Amino acid sequence: MSDLAKKGITEVRNKKLLPNLSKEGELTKEIVLSTKEKHGVPVGSRLFSHHTLASVRKLSFYHPFFLPKDSLDLVLTSTYNQSTEKFADKEDLYIQPETIGCETWRRLRNAYHKCPVPRIPMGHPMKRGGIKERKSPFSVQLMNSGVHSSQTNPGFSRKPAGGAIFFY
Template sequence: MAGIKQVRNRKLLPDLRKEGHLSKEIVLSTTEKHGVPAGSRLFSHHTLASVRKLSFYHPFSIPEDSLDIILAATYDHSYEHFADKEDLYLQPETRGCETWRRLRNTVGKPPKPKIPLGHPMKRGGITERKSPFSVKLMNSGVHSSQTNPGYSRQPAGGAIFFY
C-alpha cells in the first residue's frame, strides 16, 4: 500500500466500503454537481459524518468503551519512557497509518506504473522492415567494401587511418 496517494473525493457520496455497508441504496435527487438547483445539490451531497449517521448504515466494528480505544492505540509502554497522557489514546489513523477508518473524504490513487527502460515495451508485430540488400552477409560479393565506412587500410604498413 505504500505509494498510494490520497486525493480528495469529488463525488457526491464518500467511499466507506472498508468501514461498513449500507443495507439499502441512498436516494439522490441528482447525480450532477453543477447546473442544478442548490437545494437538490445540497440534498444529494453527503459527508463522512452524514453517511455514518444514516439508520441503514452498519459499520463493521465500533469501539464499545474506553478500553477498546486504548487497546487499539499505537502506544507501547515497553518502548516509550515517560510518555504523555494523550499518547495512550493516539489511534493509528491519527498518526498517518492505513486503517479501516477514514478521517477525510479521500480516495486512494495508485501511482503510475514504472516503465523499466524508459520507454513502453511494444508487443507483437514488426514495426520496421529492414531491406535485405542493406545487410552485410557472411558471403558478400566482390564489390562490397571490407572495411568500415570512413576507414581505409594502407598497403604499406597495414595500419588503419581515418580520412
Template sequence: MSDIKQIRNKKLLPDLRKEGELRKEIVLSTNEKHGVPTGSRLFSHHTLASIRRLSFFYPFHLPDDSLDLILSATYNHSTEKFADKEDLHLQPETHGCDTWRRLRNTYDKHPPVVVPLGHPMKRGGITEHRSPFSVKLMNSGVHSSQTNPGYSRQPAGGAIFFY
C-alpha cells in the same frame, strides 16, 4: 504508503468501502453539484459523518468500548516514560498510518506501475524446472529410483565405476 497520494473526493458520496458496506442504495435527487437548486444539492451531498449515521450502513470494524480504543492506540507504556493523558487515545490514522478508518473525504491515488523496458515482456524465462519425483523426503518409499552410494555411470564410456 509514501507513494500513495490522498486526493480530495469531489463527488457527492464519500468512498467508505474499507470501513463498511451500504445494504441499501442511497437515493440522490441530483447527480450534479453546480447549477441545481440549493436544497437539492444539500440533500444529495453526504459527508463522512452523515454516511456513517445512516441506518443501513454497517461498519466492518467497530470498537465495542473504550478499552478497544485504548488497545488500538499507538501509545506504548514500556517506551514512553512520562506521556500525556491524550497519548493514551491517539490512534494510528492520526499519525498518518493507513488503517480501516478514513478521517477526510479523500481517495487514494496509486502511482503508475513502472514496466521495465517499456513493455510487459519478461526478460529470461524458466530458470529451473523441478521434478516432483526428485524430492527426497525423510520417509522415502521403497520404489524410489536412486543409485547406490558411491556408484555412478560415466557419460563418456557408459560403464559403471566405483569411486
C-alpha cells in the same frame, strides 16, 4: 512524512456526491439522491444529495464493521506501546494510527489514494524470466551412471591408508 507519501501514493479528493466507505461498513439500503449532478441544479437538491463522511455514518441503515464497544477498545487500538515509551502523557493512550498517517480501515478525509504508475523497465512491458540457474549436465545424477562414476557406493567408504573398501 507519512508511510503513504514514502511509497509515492498521493491523496486525491473525492468529488462525487457519496463518500466511499466500503472498508468501514455497509449500507443496508441505498441512499436516495434527488440528483446525480453537482452543478447546474437547484441549491436545495444539491445540498440534499451531497453527503459527507459524518452524515453517512449517522444514517440509521449504515452499519460499521469494527465499532469500538468501550474505552478499552480505543486504548488497545492506539499506537501507544508501554514497553518502549516511558513517561507518556494522558493523550498518548488514545492516539490512533490513522491520525499519525498510517493507513487503517477508518477514513478521516473524503479522499482516495492514487498509486503511482508502475515503471516499465526499458520502455516496454516485456517480462524477464526463464532459467535462473544453468546446471551442468555432468553434475546431474541419473539412474544409469556412466563409465566414469565414483568408485565408492553409498554407505561404503575407502580407508585412506590401505585403499581397500570397508563397510561401516
